[in-house]
Amino acid sequence: MSTPNLPDPALSGPNAPEETATFAELLSEFEQQHRKPASQGQSLIGTVVQVSDESVYFDIGRKMEGVIRAEDLRDASGAVVTLKRGDKLPVSISGFNSEGYFTLSTTRVALPKDYSELEKAFAEKRNIAGTVLEQVKGGFRVEIGMRAFLPASRSGARDQAEMEKLVGQQIACKIIQLEVDKEDAVVDRRVVLEEEEALGKQRAFEALQEGAVVAGTVRGLTDFGAFVDLGGVDGLLHVTDLCWARVAKPSDVLSIGQSVEVKILKIGRDSKKISLGMKQLVPDPWSLVAEKYTVGVRMHGRVVRLADFGAFVELEPGIDGMIHVSELSWSKKIRKPSDVLKIGETVEAQILGVNVGERRIALGLKQALGDPWEDAAKRYPVGSVVEGPITSLANFGAFVALGDGIEGMIHIGDISAEKRLQHPKEMLTSGQTVRAQVLEVDKQKRRVRLGMKQLEPTSADEYIAEHKVGETVTGRVVDAGPKSMKVELGEGVFGLCRMPEKAAGRAPAAEESASDISSLTAMLAARWKSGVGAGVQASSSGARAGQVRSFRIQALDAAQKRIDLESVD
Secondary structure, three states, rough: OOOOOOOHHHHOOOOOOOOOOOHHHHHHHHHHOOOOOHHHHOEEEEEEEEEOEEEEEEEEEOOOOOOEEEEHHHHOOOOOOOOOOOOOEEEEEEEOOOOEEEEOOOOOOOOOOOOOHHHHHHOOOEEEEEEEEEOOOOOOOHHHHHOEEHHHHOOOOOOHHHHHHHHHOEEEEEEEEOOOOOOOEEEHHHHHHHHHHHHHHHHHHHOOOOOEEEEEEEEEOOEEEEEOOOOOOEEEEEEEHHHOOOOOOHHHHHOOOEEEEEEEEEEEOOOOOEEEEOOOHHOHHHHHHHHOOOOEEEEEEEEEEEEOOEEEEEEOOEEEEEEHHHHHOOOOOOHHHHHHHOOEEEEEEEEEEOOOOOOEEEEEEEHHHOOHHHHHHOOOOOOOOEEEEEEEEEEEEEEEEOOEEEEEEEHHHHOOOOOOOOOOOOOOOOOOEEEEEEEEEEEEEEEEEEEOOOOOOOOOHHHHHHOEEEEEEEEEEEOOOOOEEEEEEOEEEEEEEEEHHHHHHHOOOHHHOOOOOOHHHHHHHHHHHHOOOOOOOOOOOOOOOOOOEEEEEEEEEEOOEEEEEEOOO
16 A cells, blocks of 8 residues: 655654644645545556455556445446456545545546536436435435535435435535536436446347357246346246246246356347246257167156156156056056046056157157057966956946956957846946856957856756766657757756767668669668658667656766767667
8 A cells, every 4th residue: 555755754743844734734735735636537558456345446547545435346236346356447536534545436527517518418318427415305415616406316225224324425426406507416326337237238239149058047937937137138038938847937947046057048139138048058868869768668757747648757867758548558448548547656668669859769668568468368268267447337337446457358249148138237236247158269359258148047047956977767769960969958957978989980770772672662661650751861870859767877078068978789
């Protein structure tokens, strides 16, 4: 810090000449010289020599240094300017403080010297310099070459604390009312600040370039994005450009006052709109999808959204796959994804397709669970009995849930053997548990055919229950063939009798003597007597349709309702 040139102390002793002034007088004279009004308003280039938390000291080429409060060093946008030793800054002298330093200002406008300059500045609406002397009712008293009034509403101060700090400062303002003869003037500082802010914004806007990465501060949050201050200019960071992952609302990621680094995506020079992005600063996860995700692989993910047509599953931040409603379950009864899944649930799904160009990954939930139809034939063999609830009724039959997404269908004709139904609802209701027999399993058509009437007791069931193998019974031949005959054992009960090979291979004696006319006559007479005519065929054993004979039971099969017989006649 510079030291003022003071007189030699020897000259102020008791032997000093009378004409020599005292030390106090010389110091007072020195201070007066550097406080003279001619110094005020003078524009200088100051060099920073010392920086503290509260003040910045400048070398202004005078014997005394100048000082500016750190909080007064602001740019056009209002942001505090950070300086370091050696930096240069245009300043002007605004006064002299009690510590012996020049008070400086960054306001580089002239202080009017007389009334004619005031009138000219008023007519030209030119900025002038002024010093805030004191706070009065409704505003401030300002020295502009004459005393002027600055309304509080036009001071640019936002609260009482800022108004108090304004006292003693040199400001730039405009004269908005002037009556020289009455020595009455009104000035406006706010309009100057607004002009400087607008100019600063314009310069900041013109300095921005598309593609540049800049720092900013989050100034506001909405549902659709965040407004970021880029140094006097606001840009919009849309919610879709926050990150590659799905974001419900910006407040989930950002907070007001947060410092962020963004990329300028687009600048509307005419509209003055700036589009920003944060996700563009990191690699697009879809660039690696083709390498990481292949068809057939099973992945775990979190359900993030449900729609009528399917569910969206986040496989990693920024990568979502979609499970179509048809791929949720092997059952055909899933109407909407919310019947099976809920948001936030973790699921395992199989990749069915990958389309990097359209940024789509098709997933299947049911494939990860395994196809229940692979072993359906083993689980539900033909002839086995199953049980399950009726899921729905149709004109042609009823559907029964067998488990694991497999349904069986009971045709209307297989519901009852006792009565003819017009609709299944005559005997069945939805939700009713029924027992049925498996009649057919078709893996290709993914169909299981069931029957209920097949489980109802029949005459054959009762007959088989009442008889045993080896027992001799009587029956009527209803169909006689060369190798077997069908025998009716009771009403609706039939057995099968196979002919012995020896009997089946024996030729009638009459045919051996066909050339003997007398033998042929005797044979025809015998057939007529036994009732075997031209329209009735007899077996090689002599059995004929309608004949009642005795048989021995060889085998009884209750499941197949089959009775095997052998002739004992």
